[in-house]
Amino acid sequence: MDGAPSDLRTLRYVAEITRKLAKMLSRTRYQMLVYLLEMTAVEAESLAGEQDPKRIRPVKPSQARPS
Numbered sequence: 009m010d011g012a013p014s015d016l017r018t019l020r021y022v023a024e025i026t027r028k029l030a031k032m033l034s035r036t037r038y039q040m041l042v043y044l045l046e047m048t049a050v051e052a053e054s055l056a057g058e059q060d061p062k063r064i065r066p067v068k069p070s071q072a073r074p075s
Contacts, residue, residue, distance in 0.1 A: 016059055019053070026045040
């Protein structure tokens with residue numbers, strides 16, 4: 009499991025970046041893309057949580073709201 013910590017960091021990085029993109033796009037008309045990005049972030053955090061059960065990190069609700 010040499011790559012496991014790196015994989016967890018990568019998954020959490022994906023979640024963080026996709027949330028930032030979703031927040032930036034939430035002010036535009038691309039709501040389906042915002043939704044896709046938010047679901048990607050949720051899935052990445054979920055996968056990271058499954059691989060690292062010692063560190064429980066709650067999934068944050070979407071910050072992006074349709075206008």
